[in-house]
Amino acid sequence: MIDVLVIGGGNAALCAALMAREAGANVMLLEASPKEWRGGNSQHTRNLRCMHDDPQDVLIESYPEDEYWQDLLKVTGGMTDEKLARITIRASSSCRDWMRKHGVHFQPSLSGALHVARTNAFFMGGGKALVNAYFRxxxxxGIQVRYNAEVTDxxxxxxxxxxxxxxxPEVExxxxxxxxxxxxxxxxxxxxFESNREWLREAWGQNENGEWPSDNFLIRGTRFNQGVLLRQMIDKGVDVIGDPTQAHMVAIDARAPLYDGGICTRIDCVSLGVVVNRDGQRFYDEGEDFWPKRYAIWGRxxxxxxxxxxxxxxxxxxxGRFMPPVFPGTKANTLDELAGKLQLPREAFVKTIEDYNRACRVGTFDHTALDDCYTEGVMPIKSHWARPISTPPFHAYPLRxxxxxxxxxxKTDExxxxHFAGKPSPNLFVAGEMMAGNVLGKGYTAGIGMAIGTAFGRIAGVQAAAALGLQHPSASTGNDHGTV
Structure with missing residues (x-):
């Protein structure tokens, strides 16, 4: 019989499998996808948000626990379990040496990755290199890895x-x-369950216009996350946490593929200009905060x-001030021409931009700081980086x-x-996106998903081995990743 069965093939699953194996367990990992698509959403990641009190290899300055916590508290609006969040934060400070031992390499942030040189450690080769290193x-x-292995019950x-x-796998x-x-x-x-179109419809329903909003969603990640196992567990009475409409949802290029577009489909110039809807109207403060802290609200x-x-x-x-998108934008020499190319109502669109331009109070523009360029007398406001959109050619990028x-x-614990009716299972554990809602009630900040997956993947692996009476070597050094 297998000692520890790990279901999944992304970062959290791999961390769990490796930790359980290091404790001496006989481990099997089941990945629903074919080998060429292994890694789940982790293959599309690029960094890990890390707590640190002093400069560390690829990280500059410091990013102490309380600042990390406040950043998380702000984006979640308080919808987070502080105990589990702080476990994640503290674990992020000490996991990189273990990751390196398993072949993961880090590099300093690239010039286009604004504001994260202090907070995020980037994977050399991105998430695909990370999951490949873990699989190797x-x-x-000696961990048994099986592909095309979908768990149905x-x-x-x-x-x-x-x-x-x-x-x-199917046969003929x-x-x-x-x-x-x-x-x-x-x-x-x-x-x-983000790739399950029927479940998304069920969660989001119809809006007042009779539209099914989720029909227009694109899936940045893997097509294999159908939520089959999640649904099975909910039907079996597991304790559940989270709102089914809440997600890591980003405004991406509307021309991106339906699945697996990944990070390269993101549009990173939102804070430098304005965003309008199909009626030519602005609808939110584009300069609310730094992009890595606020980019994930724009999808919703x-x-x-x-x-x-x-x-x-x-x-x-x-x-030149943002990471260029994969697809070129729509370009025009006048606002009227741009509206025509975008098929937006010309009069409304031009008025929106002209009203915004008149409202700009330009101080010292600095896209690396919360500067003093803001709007006055227009709604919604733009809190920072507000400059008139008046120098042609003008550029537009469609968003979905x-x-x-x-x-x-x-629902889980440390x-x-x-959990079933408030009682923890003695031998069944959860990690990664299947429990991220404990820490992320809503919102997102760059790199936190990998921090949650790494922290709780390692904890789950240690605890699964411990359920069999096996102790992870780190416990003998006083660095027990089972409790962090």
Whole structure:
């Protein structure tokens, strides 16, 4: 029999599998995707938000615990479990040496990654390199890895994990045979439901215009996160946390592919100009805070607009100040011409921009600081980086909501145990996106998803091994990642 069964193939799952194996457990990892698509959403990541009190290798200055906590508190609006959040924050300060041991390399932030040289450690080669390194380490340590292994059901006995039902790959168009895999402990790390179009419809419903907003969502991450395991666990009475409409949702290029567009589909010039909807109207403060702290609110904002579409508008003075998108923007020499090319109501659009321009109170423009350039006498306000959009040519980028992962998940505690009616399971644990809603009730800040996955993936792996009486080597050094 398998000692520890890990379900999932992303960062959290791999961290759990590696930690359980280091404790001496016999480990099997089940990845629903084919090998070439392994890694879940982690393959599209690029950095980890890290607490540190002094400069550390690729990180400059300091990013102390309380500042990290305040950043998280602000973006979540208080919708977070402080105990679990602080576990995540503290674990982020000490995980990189362990990551390096498993082949992960770091590099300083690139010039286009504004404001994060102090807070975020970047993976050399991005998330794909990270998951490949972990898979190589897993294979070297003897962890059994199986691909095309979708778990369709979980067998439980009074809150205790017994076995998983696994569907094999299709054979000549017919469903593959179902295999029953028993294990002494299990870690669930199979992601959310963002790729399940029916579940998104169920969660978001129809708006007052009779539209189904989720039909216009693009999925930044993996197509394999269908939420099958999450739904199974909810149906079995697991304690649940999170709002099904809350997600890491970014305003991305409307021309991005339906799945797996990743980070390169993001539009990073929002704070440099204005954003209008299809009626040519602004609808939110584009200069509220630094982009890494606020970029993830814009997907939800666009989702609430007619047709779930928006347009980021800048002029020539902003070119070169942000990471250039993959697709070129729409360019025009006049605002009227730009409105025509975008098929926006010309009069309303031009009035919006002219009203904004008149409202700008330009001080000392500084895109690296919360500067004193703001608007006055226009709604919504723009709090910082407000400059007239008046230097042609003008540029526009179409926006759609891009869902990275959903926040509905399983309630847990500092041991990463799955809970049933408030009681923790003795041998079933959860990590990654399946429990991120404990820390992220809403909102997002760059790199926090990888911090949660790494922290609780490692905890889940240690605790799964401990359920079998196995102790991770770090416990003997007083650095027990099972409790952080």
């Amino acid at each position: 380490s897993a294979e070297r340590l 979980i067998e439980l006995d009074n809150g205790r994990f017994v076995a998983a039902q696994v569907a094999g 168009g017919r469903p593959g045979p179902v295999e029953r895999i028993e294990a002494r402990a299990c870690v669930l790390a199979a992601g959310g 904002l666009v989702a609430q607009q007619p047709g779930q579409v928006g347009f980021s508008i800048i002029d020539q003075t902003s070119i 909501p891009g869902v990275t992962f959903t926040y509905l998940g399983l 041991t990463a145990a799955v």
